[in-house]
Amino acid sequence: xxxxxxxxxxxxxxxxxxxxxxxxxxxxxxxxxxxxxxxxxxxxxxxxxxxxxxxxxxxxxxxxxxxxxxxxxxxxxxxxxxxxxxxxxxxxxxxxxxxxxxxxxxxxxxxxxxxxxxxxxxxxxxxxxxxxxxxxxxxxxxxxxxxxxxxxxxxxxxxxxxxxxxxxxxxxxxxxxxxxxxxxxxxxxxxxxxxxxxxxxxxxxxxxxxxxxxxxxxxxxxxxxxxxxxxxxxxxxxxxxxxxxxxxxxxxxxxxxxxxxxxxxxxxxxxxxxxxxxxxxxxxxxxxxxxxxxxxxxxxxxxxxxxxxxxxxx
Numbered sequence: 001x002x003x004x005x006x007x008x009x010x011x012x013x014x015x016x017x018x019x020x021x022x023x024x025x026x027x028x029x030x031x032x033x034x035x036x037x038x039x040x041x042x043x044x045x046x047x048x049x050x051x052x053x054x055x056x057x058x059x060x061x062x063x064x065x066x067x068x069x070x071x072x073x074x075x076x077x078x079x080x081x082x083x084x085x086x087x088x089x090x091x092x093x094x095x096x097x098x099x100x101x102x103x104x105x106x107x108x109x110x111x112x113x114x115x116x117x118x119x120x121x122x123x124x125x126x127x128x129x130x131x132x133x134x135x136x137x138x139x140x141x142x143x144x145x146x147x148x149x150x151x152x153x154x155x156x157x158x159x160x161x162x163x164x165x166x167x168x169x170x171x172x173x174x175x176x177x178x179x180x181x182x183x184x185x186x187x188x189x190x191x192x193x194x195x196x197x198x199x200x201x202x203x204x205x206x207x208x209x210x211x212x213x214x215x216x217x218x219x220x221x222x223x224x225x226x227x228x229x230x231x232x233x234x235x236x237x238x239x240x241x242x243x244x245x246x247x248x249x250x251x252x253x254x255x256x257x258x259x260x261x262x263x264x265x266x267x268x269x270x271x272x273x274x275x276x277x278x279x280x281x282x283x284x285x286x287x288x289x290x291x292x293x294x295x296x297x298x299x300x301x302x303x304x305x306x307x308x309x310x311x312x313x314x
Contacts, residue, residue, distance in 0.1 A: 013041040056145035061125025065192035084184035093147035095174035098263040158215040163288040171294035235279040238267045258295025278304045
């Protein structure tokens, strides 16, 4: 049973309980009918077993040279485009949990898979669904759902003329994940195709091939930069819920804020042990063109030994 079904049963049970409490004791027939209904609901809730949430879903459709109206799509393009998209989503999912190595298998690839469940009606494309495995955990949203959202956000940012929007959408994503998204868009550009991506009620769409090519250029490494930085200064703390940090860096940077990688655990402990001490911070700075960088903390800060001033004066 998924969560929505469980909530619906709980709501129905509460309604039946309220109705039963309002029926007079002498109204035997109505009370008997409601009592039986309540027993059925109790039994269904008790027998439901472990709850599951609904899997994340997306709708990916194509237009352009490889698409023959609503009838079909060239198989070589379809396989390459859908494969490129699923690889991009898997890489984005992996980068949300830990930094990716420059080469080698993408971590947790088997767990971060999408299934093709149907062809999309009304245009040519595919209905995609998060792979369930044995059971989907109840945390909401899942890593795959977050990855679909972030991929759609990155595509939207890549066609927005505002560099700040693109920088925000690319922050927290590993360079290898960005490369996978570039590869997917490159496949569209090479084959003269556009795409639309729907995640829940949100829809992204390339309007034409020119926009696809512009997107690819804006995501290019010569425009979207990621640089690793090692800075020293005063660590001023982390906020657990939005996963953000504040840090007073030595030199001209001053106080900077940014996101904390999901690979870093136990933020409360880091606050307790390192709050307002001198540390060395390893950050990833994402910048579009000459715009303002977005910072991501990718490693636990390390204490920096402070020189004993008395021994220095001696």
